[in-house]
Amino acid sequence: MVRCFLIHTVCPLAALGPGDSRILYCRVFGPDEAERHRQLSPEEARALQKEKTAVVARQVRCSVSLSREASGRLLVEAVPGEEALALQEADSGVVRLRAGDPFTEETSALWLGVQSLGFTLVCEPHENLLLAEGTLRNLTRHCLEHLHMLGQGSEVLLRSNRIDALLSRLLPHGQLLFLNHRFAQSLEKEVAAYMAK
Amino acid sequence: MFSHGSESLIKQAREIQESELQKFYSRLVKLLQAKEHSHETVDSLQRLHLILSATKYARTLPPELHKRVLSLLSSPSEQLQVLGSAVLRETLPLSGQELNYNQENVSQLNSHAAALLLSQARSTADLSSLCAQLLRGLESRQSDGSAHPLTHTLPVLNTVLTHRPECLTEDHVTLLSKKLVDWLRYASITQGGCASSGGFFTGPRSRQPVPTAELDGTVSGDFFTVLCVGQSFTDDQWMNVYSFSMLRHWLLTYHSVSNGNATADTANRLQLSLSLSHSHSFSNDDRSEVDGSVVSMVSATSSSSRLLPPKERLREKAFQYCQRLIEQSDRKAHKKGDADLQKACLVEAVCILDCVCVEDASLVFRTFPCIKALFGRLSSDLSFARVLLPIAQFYLNHGEMAAVDCECVWRLVFARFPSELFNDQFLAHELLRFLRLNLESLQLRVPQYIRSFPNLLKLLAWDSPALMDDFVDLLPSLVTAGTAVELLHTLLDLPCLSATLVLQHRSASLPIAESSARGLLSLDAFRSPSFRGLFLFLLRGEAGSGDTIDRLNTLHELLAEAADWPRVVQCSQSVPVLLHIFFNTVITIADEKLFAHLILVMLERSSLLLNIPKYITETHRVAGLSLRDRVRSSAISEELRVEPLLLRIERNQLRVFSCHLLKFCKLHPSLVVDQSHELLEFAGATANVYSKEEIYTHVVWVLGEYLSVSCDSRCSVKLITSCFEALEAVLFEITSSAPPPGAVCPAPRVVTTLMSALAKLASRSHDLIPRVSLFLSKLRTVTRGGSVAWCSDEDDLVAIVTRGEELWSLLKSPGVAQSVLTPPQHVMTPRWHRDTNVATPLQLRALTNLTQSQ
Numbered sequence A: 001m002v003r004c005f006l007i008h009t010v011c012p013l014a015a016l017g018p019g020d021s022r023i024l025y026c027r028v029f030g031p032d033e034a035e036r037h038r039q040l041s042p043e044e045a046r047a048l049q050k051e052k053t054a055v056v057a058r059q060v061r062c063s064v065s066l067s068r069e070a071s072g073r074l075l076v077e078a079v080p081g082e083e084a085l086a087l088q089e090a091d092s093g094v095v096r097l098r099a100g101d102p103f104t105e106e107t108s109a110l111w112l113g114v115q116s117l118g119f120t121l122v123c124e125p126h127e128n129l130l131l132a133e134g135t136l137r138n139l140t141r142h143c144l145e146h147l148h149m150l151g152q153g154s155e156v157l158l159r160s161n162r163i164d165a166l167l168s169r170l171l172p173h174g175q176l177l178f179l180n181h182r183f184a185q186s187l188e189k190e191v192a193a194y195m196a197k
Numbered sequence B: 001m002f003s004h005g006s007e008s009l010i011k012q013a014r015e016i017q018e019s020e021l022q023k024f025y026s027r028l029v030k031l032l033q034a035k036e037h038s039h040e041t042v043d044s045l046q047r048l049h050l051i052l053s054a055t056k057y058a059r060t061l062p063p064e065l066h067k068r069v070l071s072l073l074s075s076p077s078e079q080l081q082v083l084g085s086a087v088l089r090e091t092l093p094l095s096g097q098e099l100n101y102n103q104e105n106v107s108q109l110n111s112h113a114a115a116l117l118l119s120q121a122r123s124t125a126d127l128s129s130l131c132a133q134l135l136r137g138l139e140s141r142q143s144d145g146s147a148h149p150l151t152h153t154l155p156v157l158n159t160v161l162t163h164r165p166e167c168l169t170e171d172h173v174t175l176l177s178k179k180l181v182d183w184l185r186y187a188s189i190t191q192g193g194c195a196s197s198g199g200f201f202t203g204p205r206s207r208q209p210v211p212t213a214e215l216d217g218t219v220s221g222d223f224f225t226v227l228c229v230g231q232s233f234t235d236d237q238w239m240n241v242y243s244f245s246m247l248r249h250w251l252l253t254y255h256s257v258s259n260g261n262a263t264a265d266t267a268n269r270l271q272l273s274l275s276l277s278h279s280h281s282f283s284n285d286d287r288s289e290v291d292g293s294v295v296s297m298v299s300a301t302s303s304s305s306r307l308l309p310p311k312e313r314l315r316e317k318a319f320q321y322c323q324r325l326i327e328q329s330d331r332k333a334h335k336k337g338d339a340d341l342q343k344a345c346l347v348e349a350v351c352i353l354d355c356v357c358v359e360d361a362s363l364v365f366r367t368f369p370c371i372k373a374l375f376g377r378l379s380s381d382l383s384f385a386r387v388l389l390p391i392a393q394f395y396l397n398h399g400e401m402a403a404v405d406c407e408c409v410w411r412l413v414f415a416r417f418p419s420e421l422f423n424d425q426f427l428a429h430e431l432l433r434f435l436r437l438n439l440e441s442l443q444l445r446v447p448q449y450i451r452s453f454p455n456l457l458k459l460l461a462w463d464s465p466a467l468m469d470d471f472v473d474l475l476p477s478l479v480t481a482g483t484a485v486e487l488l489h490t491l492l493d494l495p496c497l498s499a500t501l502v503l504q505h506r507s508a509s510l511p512i513a514e515s516s517a518r519g520l521l522s523l524d525a526f527r528s529p530s531f532r533g534l535f536l537f538l539l540r541g542e543a544g545s546g547d548t549i550d551r552l553n554t555l556h557e558l559l560a561e562a563a564d565w566p567r568v569v570q571c572s573q574s575v576p577v578l579l580h581i582f583f584n585t586v587i588t589i590a591d592e593k594l595f596a597h598l599i600l601v602m603l604e605r606s607s608l609l610l611n612i613p614k615y616i617t618e619t620h621r622v623a624g625l626s627l628r629d630r631v632r633s634s635a636i637s638e639e640l641r642v643e644p645l646l647l648r649i650e651r652n653q654l655r656v657f658s659c660h661l662l663k664f665c666k667l668h669p670s671l672v673v674d675q676s677h678e679l680l681e682f683a684g685a686t687a688n689v690y691s692k693e694e695i696y697t698h699v700v701w702v703l704g705e706y707l708s709v710s711c712d713s714r715c716s717v718k719l720i721t722s723c724f725e726a727l728e729a730v731l732f733e734i735t736s737s738a739p740p741p742g743a744v745c746p747a748p749r750v751v752t753t754l755m756s757a758l759a760k761l762a763s764r765s766h767d768l769i770p771r772v773s774l775f776l777s778k779l780r781t782v783t784r785g786g787s788v789a790w791c792s793d794e795d796d797l798v799a800i801v802t803r804g805e806e807l808w809s810l811l812k813s814p815g816v817a818q819s820v821l822t823p824p825q826h827v828m829t830p831r832w833h834r835d836t837n838v839a840t841p842l843q844l845r846a847l848t849n850l851t852q853s854q
Helices: A042-071 A083-088 A129-146 A160-170 A181-196 B004-014 B018-033 B039-053 B063-074 B078-089 B103-108 B111-120 B124-144 B153-163 B170-185 B235-256 B266-282 B297-301 B310-328 B336-359 B363-378 B382-398 B407-420 B425-437 B439-445 B453-462 B464-478 B484-492 B494-509 B521-527 B529-538 B552-558 B560-564 B566-589 B592-605 B612-629 B633-667 B670-674 B676-684 B686-691 B693-706 B717-734 B748-764 B766-783 B794-811 B814-821 B839-853
Strands: A002-009 A023-028 A091-097 A107-114 A117-123
Touching: A002 A042, A002 A129, A023 A042, A023 A160, A042 A091, A042 A107, A042 A117, A042 B464, A042 B566, A083 A107, A083 A129, A091 B425, A091 B464, A107 A129, A117 A129, A129 A160, A129 A181, A129 B336, A129 B382, A129 B425, A160 A181, A160 B039, A160 B078, A160 B111, A181 B336, B004 B039, B018 B039, B018 B063, B039 B078, B063 B078, B063 B111, B078 B111, B111 B124, B111 B153, B124 B153, B124 B170, B153 B235, B170 B235, B170 B310, B235 B310, B235 B336, B310 B336, B310 B363, B336 B363, B336 B382, B363 B382, B382 B407, B382 B425, B382 B439, B407 B425, B407 B453, B425 B439, B425 B453, B425 B464, B439 B464, B453 B464, B453 B484, B453 B494, B453 B566, B464 B566, B484 B494, B484 B566, B484 B592, B494 B521, B494 B529, B494 B560, B494 B566, B521 B529, B521 B552, B521 B560, B529 B552, B552 B560, B560 B566, B566 B633, B592 B633, B592 B670, B592 B676, B592 B693, B633 B670, B633 B693, B670 B676, B670 B693, B676 B686, B676 B693, B676 B717, B686 B693, B686 B717, B693 B717, B693 B748, B717 B748, B717 B766, B748 B766, B748 B794, B748 B814, B766 B794, B766 B814, B794 B814
Parallel strands: none
Antiparallel strands: A002 A023, A002 A117, A091 A107, A107 A117
C-alpha cells in the first residue's frame, strides 16, 4: 500500500527556511497511524500527521538537491504543452525513511523532481517499487496536464479536487494497481470526463 | 510552476480573520441550501478546503455547514462527493456525531465517503462495522446481480488490514479469500460490453462474445489475468485486477488477523462452517466447470483444489495465476507501458510464489522449475535486474531445500549488478534492502557476500547521500578478521573510487576521439594504459587481491582535479562516519595482531589520503595563476568554496584515526611496545607536528602513557630513553625556531603534550629527569622576554610555561612524580563503592540495619 502522495516544492523559497519545502498537495491514505499507539486528541493527531508529511517533504527536497548537484545536469525549462518533455527530463530517486522517522514502520519515498516541484509517493516496505514508479510517473503526467502545472497558475491549490479524483482511480485508497494499457485507457476516459466538468 | 501567486494564496488562507471566515461559512451554507449547485459552490468548497488544509491547526466547521457538507457525500455529482470528502477529512468530526452508515445506505458508500470514514475512524469498532458492511455489500452484490461498481471495496479492506488488522475477523478473512479465488481464477474470458456495441442492424452473430487477447494480440487461451486486454472489461475482470493488486499484501498479512479476535459468537461460526462444508460437498461456488472449455498447460496442472480450505485454496490459485503471468510475460507487448507492466508483474509473481512457498513448503518443488527457467531467460539481460532480485530472494529462501545450485545467482547479484549498474539508484536501493533483510542467511550461506565488498561499495561511492543509511546498517557485517585491513583501505579510498566511477561513466558516454568539454586530465589518465592497473585495482569486484597498492600517491595526483566534483565531495563526507562504524566493529573482533596491523595502516594512511593541504596550496596557486587563463571565474569561486569543506573532511578522518588509536591502545597497552618502532618514527618526524596535528598529539600521548613497565614487561630502559630522545628532539626543534614557511605555529596542545610525555618518561627512568628540568628551565628563560616565534598567542604561551613549571616542580621529587604521572592501575580505576570489604560500605550497611531494625 502507499502511505501518502505529496506534491511539494524542491527549490529554495524566500518565505521558507533553507532546506524547507512547501507542501502544495497532500493525501494520506488510511486511518491515522498515530492513534493506534497513543491516545492522542484529534487535534494532536492531525498536527502530528502534518509534521510527518513535512518531514517527508524535507527529506525528499534534500535528496533532490543532492542528486541534482551530483548529476550536474542542467534543468530544462518546459512550458505548458511540453508535459511529456518535462516528465522525460525529470529526476527521480528513492529515499529510505527509517522506522520511526517519521512513520512507525520503515518506508520508501519515491520521488520525481519536475523543475521546482517534487512528486512523492511513500510506499510500504514490501511494495512493488517498479509498479510504484510507473504509477508515480502516470500520476505526475496527469497532474501536470490537468492542473496546468507547468504554467504560472495556482490550480494545484484551487483545483485540488481534480487530484483527489485522479487518485481515487489510479491509486484508490493507496492501492497500487496493475493496469494494462486498456484498463488505463478506460480509467483515463473517466478522468477526462471528470476534468471536463 | 510554483509561483508567487500560489505562495500568497497559502498565506491568505493561513491568515484569514475569524470574522471573515464566519462570513464565508454562512455564505457557503446559503450556497449549499440551493437546489442546484452552481460553479460558485464548487469554487467556494475548494477555497474552504484550501483554508482548512493550509494550516496544521485543526478547525471545526459550524454544525450546520458540517451537516450540509456531509450530505454532499451522497450527491449525484462526483465532484461534490470529492470536495465534501476532502473538506471533511481536513476538519475534526463534530463531537457526538458519528459517521455511521447503516445497512440502508450501503449504496451511498462510494469511494470518497469510504475515504472519509477511513481517515476519521477513531475506534476499532467503527472500522469493524465498516468492514462487515463492505463484505456484506460484496455478498449482496453477487446475489442480486446488480452491477454497482464496488471496486473500491478491496482497497478499503486492504487498507484496514494494513493499519488495523484487529478490525477484521477470521470469518472476514475466510470470506474474502473465497471471493479472491473467484475473481482471480474465474473472471470472464470474454470482453465486456459487446452487447451495447451492436447497432440496430447487428445480427446475433456479431453479438457473440469476443474472447480477450494477450498483449501480443493473440487470443487468450486461458483464464483472465491483468495481462489480458480487450475493448472493454466486465466487472469481474475489474475485480480480477483489484484482486491481483492486493493479493501479495493479503497473503503476507492475513495471518495478522489473529484467531484470538475471531471471538464472534459461536453460533455464527458454526453456521459458517456448515455453509463451508456445504459448499465443499456441492462445490456450488466453484465456477471452474463453467469455463472448462479452454484449458492450457497451467490450468491442466491444477489439482482438484476445490476440496481445500479457503486459505490453502487461495494459495493454490495464486500459484496458478503467477505461473500464468510468468508465461504471459514472455510475450512481446506492443506498447511500452505494457512491457513495463510485464516487468512489474514478474516481480509481483515471483514475490507471491516466494510467499506461498514460505507458507507451504510442498509448493517449492512445483515452483522451482518455473523460477529456474525464468532466471535462465532473464539472467543475461541486465534490463531485467530488478526482476532478478526477487528471483535471488527465492533462491535464497528455498534453494537449500530444493538442493539447487545458487552460484550463478550470486555471481549476478554480487558481481555484475554493482559493477555494471552502480548508477541505477532504484536497483541500488532494492539490492541493499535485500541485503539488509537477509543479512543473517547471507552471512551464513553466501560467502560471496563478504568478499564482494569492493563491489558493493561502488553503490555508495556513486550515490552516498541516498545509500549512506543502508551502509550504516550493513558495514558491521562486512568487517571480519580476514577483510578488516583491506576494508579500511577501501573505505579510505572511497572518494577516489567515486571519482573513478565518474570517469568510467563519462568515458563510456563520451567517444574516445572527442575530448571532453572541460579537458579532464584525469579522464586522459583513466584511458591511458600506463595507469590502467591503478584504476583497475580501485574498480576490482572482489576482495583478496591485496590490501592496497604502492602508487597511491600517483593515483591521488591523477585524481586531484576530482576533489571538487560534487559526487566526490558528497562521498568523502560519508567516510568519517563509516570509519567510526568500522573501528567500533573491529574492536569487537580483532586480536592483537590485527590491532597492530591496523595501527600501522593508520600511521601510513594518515599521509596518504587525497592530500588536502597540498591540494589547498595547489588550488591557491591555480586560482592565482588561472585568473588570466580561465574565463569562468565561477569555477574558481566554487573551488574556493569547496576547499574549507574538504579540509574539514580530512581533519575529520584524522580525528577518527586518533580517536580509535586511543581506544586500541587503551584496550591493549602492549600494542605500544609492539609497534614502538613505527610509532617512534612517526612521532620523531617534525613535519607531522604541522601537517597532522591531531593524530600526532595522540601518538605522543600514547607513547608517554603506555611506554611503561607496568603496561608491558618488555619495556626496557633503553626503549624509554630512545623514545625520550626522539620526542625531546622534536620539542626542541619546534620551540627553538619559527615554523617552516607555509605552516602555522604548532598548536599549544602539541607542545604541552610533548612536555607531559617527556615528564612521564623521565619519571620512569630517573636519569632523564635532569634533561627535562634543564629544558623546562630554559623554556622559562626564553619566554621571559615576551613573544617567541613559535607561538603567536600570548595567553597560549603563558599556559605552556605554567604547565612547564608544574611539571618541573613535580619532577623535583621523583617518587611523587612517578605516582602522579604513572599512577598504579588500582588508583586509575577505583571501585571502592563496589568493594564490599572496604570499610565505608560495610559501615553504611551496619548503620542501615540498625536504623531499620528500630
